[in-house]
Amino acid sequence: MTRRVPLEIDGVVRWPDADAAAFRAEGYWADRSVPEYIADRVGAQPDSTALIDGDCTLTYRQLWDRSSAGAAGLTRLGLRPGDRVVVQLPNGWQFAAFLLACMRTRVIPVMAMPAHRRSELTHLAILSDARALVVADRDRDTDLRAVAQHVAADAPSVEFVVLHGELSSGPTGVAEYSLADCLAAPSGGDPVDGLPLPAGGDVACLLLSGGTTGLPKLIVRTHDDYAYNILACNETSEFDSDTVYLGALPCSHNFALACPGILGTWFAGGVVVLLATPSPRRSLEAIEAHGVTATAAVPAVAQAWIEYQREHHVLRANSLRVLQVGGSRIPDELAARVEPVLGARLQQVFGMAEGLINMTRLDDPADVIETTQGRPVSVADEVRVVDERGEDVPEGAPGRLLTRGPYTPRGYFRAAEHNSRSFTPDGWYGSGDIVVRRPDGNLVVAGRDKDMINRGGEKISAEEVENFAYQVPGVEMAAAVAMPDPVLGERLCLYVTPASGADVTLDEIITLMESAGVAHFKIPERLELVAQIPTTKVGKIDKKALRDDIRARLSRATPGA
Ligand code: OOB
Numbered sequence: 001m002t003r004r005v006p007l008e009i010d011g012v013v014r015w016p017d018a019d020a021a022a023f024r025a026e027g028y029w030a031d032r033s034v035p036e037y038i039a040d041r042v043g044a045q046p047d048s049t050a051l052i053d054g055d056c057t058l059t060y061r062q063l064w065d066r067s068s069a070g071a072a073g074l075t076r077l078g079l080r081p082g083d084r085v086v087v088q089l090p091n092g093w094q095f096a097a098f099l100l101a102c103m104r105t106r107v108i109p110v111m112a113m114p115a116h117r118r119s120e121l122t123h124l125a126i127l128s129d130a131r132a133l134v135v136a137d138r139d140r141d142t143d144l145r146a147v148a149q150h151v152a153a154d155a156p157s158v159e160f161v162v163l164h165g166e167l168s169s170g171p172t173g174v175a176e177y178s179l180a181d182c183l184a185a186p187s188g189g190d191p192v193d194g195l196p197l198p199a200g201g202d203v204a205c206l207l208l209s210g211g212t213t214g215l216p217k218l219i220v221r222t223h224d225d226y227a228y229n230i231l232a233c234n235e236t237s238e239f240d241s242d243t244v245y246l247g248a249l250p251c252s253h254n255f256a257l258a259c260p261g262i263l264g265t266w267f268a269g270g271v272v273v274l275l276a277t278p279s280p281r282r283s284l285e286a287i288e289a290h291g292v293t294a295t296a297a298v299p300a301v302a303q304a305w306i307e308y309q310r311e312h313h314v315l316r317a318n319s320l321r322v323l324q325v326g327g328s329r330i331p332d333e334l335a336a337r338v339e340p341v342l343g344a345r346l347q348q349v350f351g352m353a354e355g356l357i358n359m360t361r362l363d364d365p366a367d368v369i370e371t372t373q374g375r376p377v378s379v380a381d382e383v384r385v386v387d388e389r390g391e392d393v394p395e396g397a398p399g400r401l402l403t404r405g406p407y408t409p410r411g412y413f414r415a416a417e418h419n420s421r422s423f424t425p426d427g428w429y430g431s432g433d434i435v436v437r438r439p440d441g442n443l444v445v446a447g448r449d450k451d452m453i454n455r456g457g458e459k460i461s462a463e464e465v466e467n468f469a470y471q472v473p474g475v476e477m478a479a480a481v482a483m484p485d486p487v488l489g490e491r492l493c494l495y496v497t498p499a500s501g502a503d504v505t506l507d508e509i510i511t512l513m514e515s516a517g518v519a520h521f522k523i524p525e526r527l528e529l530v531a532q533i534p535t536t537k538v539g540k541i542d543k544k545a546l547r548d549d550i551r552a553r554l555s556r557a558t559p560g561a
Contacts, residue, residue, distance in 0.1 A: 004197065006199040006200070006202040012413060013411030013419065028406040029225070030200065031201075031224065032223065033103060034226055035067070037230075042060045042064040044269065046061035047060070048271075050063040050271065051093055053273075058093055063096065064100075065185065068101075068185075071105045074107050079131065080107070081106035083107050084108045084110055084131065085109055088112035088113070088135045090139070091248075092164075093274070099205075108206060111208060114139060117142070118154075118516075121133065121148070124216070125151055125155035127413070128218060129157045131157060132161065134161075134164070135162075136163070137165030145168050145176070149172055162177050162182055198223055200223050204226045204227075207353040210352070212461055217415050219354055219412060220409055220413050230264045231267065232357070233359070234268055237359065239264050239265060239268040239294065240269070241269035243294055244319070245261070245292070246290075248295060248297070249297065249301070255327060259349060273292055283295075287314075295320070295323060296324040300488050305342065306337055309342055315343065321345060322344055323338055324347045327349075328454045328490075329373070332370055354431065355408025360373070360375075378407070382404045385402075385435055398434050400434060433448050451463060458521045460522045465513075466480050468513050475502075476496075476497045476499045479533050480493070480494050481495065482547060484550075492522070492526075493528060494509065494526070495530055497530055505527070509523075510523055
C-alpha cells in the first residue's frame with residue numbers, strides 16, 4: 001500500500017527515516033489518523049452513546065456529524081490544511097467536535113490550557129504563527145473576548161477569533177465568528193466526504209510542554225505517534241466498549257485527552273462524560289449517575305474526592321473501577337487510601353506531553369501501585385537513568401530520566417536552541433525528572449533536575465516568574481522556588497533581595513503579573529525578602545538551599561508539620 005504524504009511544515013522535527021521505518025515495520029505506526037479510529041466506531045456502533053455533557057448526549061454518529069459540520073465550518077472560515085489555531089475551550093461537546101474537525105481537515109490545534117491568559121495565549125499564537133484563536137466568551141469573571149482581542153492585537157498572524165458563547169456587542173479589532181455557527185450543520189450530505197485523509201505523518205496537534213525555561217514550548221504530535229500513544233494507553237488501562245470515562249480534568253491536557261482519556265475511550269467505543277471542573281461533589285455525583293468506570297485526577301483532586309466521599313458517601317453503586325492519578329507525585333499515604341475509600345483500583349500515571357507514559361498495571365501488587373509511578377506503556381519505549389555525565393547509573397540508584405520511542409518526538413516545534421539542550425544528539429529526550437528504576441522495572445519519581453514548580457500538576461517555569469519579578473521596581477535579585485504544601489504538593493515562593501532602601505511587597509508583584517495577563521496559578525503565594533540569595537560555587541542561584549530554607553521556615557511556623 002502506498003503511504004499517504006504528510007504536509008511539510010517548517011519547524012517540525014521528524015524521527016530519523018530508519019527509526020520511522022522500524023516503527024512502521026513493527027506495527028507501531030499504522031499510517032492512520034486519530035479520527036479514523038473513531039470513524040471505525042461510528043461505523044460499528046453509530047447509535048451507542050459517545051458523549052454526555054450535561055443535557056447534551058451525542059451518539060457516535062452525532063459526534064461524527066458535528067465534527068463533519070465543524071470541518072465544513074473551518075473551511076468556510078478560510079482555514080486550510082497546515083494552518084495553526086490556538087484552541088482554549090472548556091470541557092464540553094464543542095471542544096470534542098472542534099478538535100475532531102481540526103484533525104480531519106489537517107488544521108492544527110494548539111492546545112492551550114483553560115487557565116491561560118493574555119501572556120500565555122499571545123506567546124502561543126506568536127510561536128505557532130496561528131491564524132485564529134478559538135476561545136470561550138468568558139471563564140467565570142474573566143472576559144476572554146477582551147483577552148482574545150488583546151492577543152490578536154499583539155500577535156500579527158491572528159486574523160480572527162472564534163467564540164464559544166456570545167460575540168462582542170460593539171466593534172472589535174479583528175473579526176469575531178461564532179463557534180456555534182462553525183459547528184452548525186450545513187444543508188445536504190456529509191460535507192467532508194471528499195476530504196483527503198490525513199497521513200500518519202501529518203501533525204495531529206501541538207501540545208504544550210510543562211516549560212522549564214520561560215514560556216511553554218510546543219510539542220508536535222503526529223497522527224502516527226499520537227494514535228499509538230492512545231492505543232498503548234488503552235491496552236494498559238484496559239479500556240473497552242464498556243468503559244464510561246469521566247473527563248473532569250481539562251481535556252486539552254495530554255492526560256485527559258489521550259492517556260487514554262477521551263480519545264482512548266472513543267477508540268474503544270466507550271462513553272465519555274464531561275464536566276467543566278473536577279469539583280468533588282459534581283464529580284462523584286457524575287460517577288454515580290452515569291456509572292463511570294474510569295477517570296483521571298491529579299493528586300490534589302484525588303484527595304478532595306476521597307475527603308468528600310468519606311463525609312458524604314456519594315458513591316454507592318461502586319461503578320468506578322480505575323482512578324488514574326498523575327501529573328505530580330501522589331504521596332504514598334494518599335495512594336493507599338484510594339481503593340478503601342473510593343472502591344477503585346489506583347493506577348499511577350507518570351507521563352509527559354513530550355511522549356513517554358508510565359503506568360502501574362491494574363493487577364500489580366499493592367506495593368507497586370501505592371509506591372511507584374509505574375513503567376512504560378509500550379515495549380518499544382526506551383528508558384535510561386543516567387548521571388550528570390550521561391553514564392547509566394546502577395539499578396536502584398537515582399538518576400536523570402532519558403527516553404526515546406515511537407511516540408516521543410525528537411524535538412520541539414521551532415525551538416532549535418532549546419532542542420539541543422533537551423535532546424541528546426542520538427535522540428533521547430531528557431525530561432528533567434530524577435527517577436529510580438526498581439528491579440521490577442517500575443520507576444519512582446524521586447525529584448527533578450529542572451527549574452520548575454509543580455503546583456498540583458500545573459507546571460510553572462521559575463524563570464518565567466523571575467522575569468516578571470525583575471520588572472517590579474526595587475527587585476535586585478529574584479528566585480522562584482517550590483515550597484511544600486499539604487494539598488498541592490508544592491506552591492510557589494518567591495525570594496527577593498530588594499535594592500537598598502527599596503520596599504518590595506507581594507501585592508506589587510501580584511499586581512504586575514495580573515496586569516501582564518499571566519495565568520493565575522503562576523502568581524507567587526509567598527514572598528521572602530532576604531539580604532542575600534545564596535549562590536553555588538559557579539555563581540548560579542542555589543535553588544536547593546532556598547528550598548531547604550523555605551521548608552525550615554515553614555516548619556518553624558507550624559511545628560510538627
Ligand atoms: C503530565 O504531563 P506534563 O507534560 O504536564 O508534565 C510532565 C511532567 C513530568 O516530566 C514530571 O515532572 C511530572 O510532570 N509528572 C509527575 C507525574 N506525572 C507527571 N511527577 C511525579 N509523579 C507523576 N505521576 O503531567 C502528564 C501527561 C500524561 C499523563 C499524565 C501526566
